[in-house]
Amino acid sequence: MSAAEQKTHAAAAALEYVSSGMTVGLGSGSTAEVFIRQLGELVRGGLEIVGVPTSEQTARVAEESGITLRQIDHVDRIHVTVDGADEVDGRFQLVKGGGGCLLREKIIAHASDLMVVVIDETKLKGQLGEFPLPVEVDPFAFTITAKKIFDALRASGIAHGDVKLRRRGDGLEPFVTDGGHYILDCACTSIPDAAALSDRLLHIPGVVEHGLFIGLARVIIVGEDHGARVME
Ligand code: 5RP
Numbered sequence: 001m002s003a004a005e006q007k008t009h010a011a012a013a014a015l016e017y018v019s020s021g022m023t024v025g026l027g028s029g030s031t032a033e034v035f036i037r038q039l040g041e042l043v044r045g046g047l048e049i050v051g052v053p054t055s056e057q058t059a060r061v062a063e064e065s066g067i068t069l070r071q072i073d074h075v076d077r078i079h080v081t082v083d084g085a086d087e088v089d090g091r092f093q094l095v096k097g098g099g100g101c102l103l104r105e106k107i108i109a110h111a112s113d114l115m116v117v118v119i120d121e122t123k124l125k126g127q128l129g130e131f132p133l134p135v136e137v138d139p140f141a142f143t144i145t146a147k148k149i150f151d152a153l154r155a156s157g158i159a160h161g162d163v164k165l166r167r168r169g170d171g172l173e174p175f176v177t178d179g180g181h182y183i184l185d186c187a188c189t190s191i192p193d194a195a196a197l198s199d200r201l202l203h204i205p206g207v208v209e210h211g212l213f214i215g216l217a218r219v220i221i222v223g224e225d226h227g228a229r230v231m232e
Contacts, residue, residue: 006120006223011035013221013228014082014118020048023075025108026062027083028055028101031118031223035082040065052078054108055101056178072108081112086131086211088123088220092231093194097134097211100166100177106209109216116219124222129158129191134166134211135184135201139174142182145206152200153186162187181208 011034018024018039026036036051036058043049043066051067052075053059062069072078083105087095094117096102109115137145146163153163166175166183174182191197194212201210220231 003120003122006225007031007034007118008223009228010118010120010221010223011038013230014116015039015042017080017082017114017116017219018042018047018049022079023050023052023070023077025078025081025083025112026051026053026058026067027081028058028105029084029099031084031120032058032082033061035118036061036067037065040067043067050075052108054083054105055099058101072111078108078112080114080116081109082116082118083109085117085119085123085213087125087128088117088119088217089125089128092217092220093128094213094217095128095131095133095211096213097136097183098131100134100175100183102134102211103136103177103179103181103209106213106216109213114219115217116221117217118221118223120223127190127192128194128212129188132185132187133191135186136177136179136181136208136210137184138206138208139180139182141206142184145204146184148204149184149186149201149207152197152204153188156197156200157192158188158190158197160187160189179208
């Protein structure tokens with residue numbers, strides 16, 4: 001069975017965490033999009049929720065799905081956020097940002113009562129780091145920031161640690177996030193201590209945020225061929 005079907009199963013299981021009256025953080029990426037479209041069907045059937053999007057792309061999908069949206073500054077509380085991930089380890093630590101939305105995703109996850117992560121089986125890892133770690137940086141002096149990130153990776157025991165500016169599909173221009181920042185993708189191979197690396201990265205002035213989500217996810221839903229496994 002395909003990853004697409006596993007994503008559908010994971011998204012369907014995540015709907016259990018949503019009920020009328022809730023404000024729901026809406027993640028970004030293909031798995032979150034499947035969830036948003038399924039949520040839209042429930043909204044058309046009478047479910048009353050308000051969505052808070054984590055990206056401009058997600059806002060478009062949610063609007064198409066008939067979900068009422070609010071900006072994060074206009075809600076008192078976010079009851080639950082459902083989002084995807086690029087990698088998840090056994091301690092519920094995540095790598096996110098493959099779609100370049102990690103800053104808003106992290107702000108919204110951090111502001112939520114509960115973060116539910118929806119993934120297919122390929123995203124479960126013994127250790128994080130196979131997926132290049134996205135780091136969102138200010139465009140100003142990004143080459144200096146890249147060198148500092150390289151040093152932080154080395155100090156964290158990541159010898160490989162190539163740091164590459166993400167480019168748009170045409171390969172010419174840098175990819176620019178919704179917040180106007182660049183993304184540096186760091187080839188780590190493995191991240192032995194995600195918390196230590198997080199601290200080092202956040203001490204670099206040009207780093208806006210990074211894709212390690214530590215202590216945020218409380219529920220992981222893994223889509224499988226015949227259903228979904230919920231880990232709490
Ligand atoms: C976007 C993200 C996504 O949640 C992550 O990249 C997973 O995406 P997908 O569900 O398409 O594999 O962090 O910034």
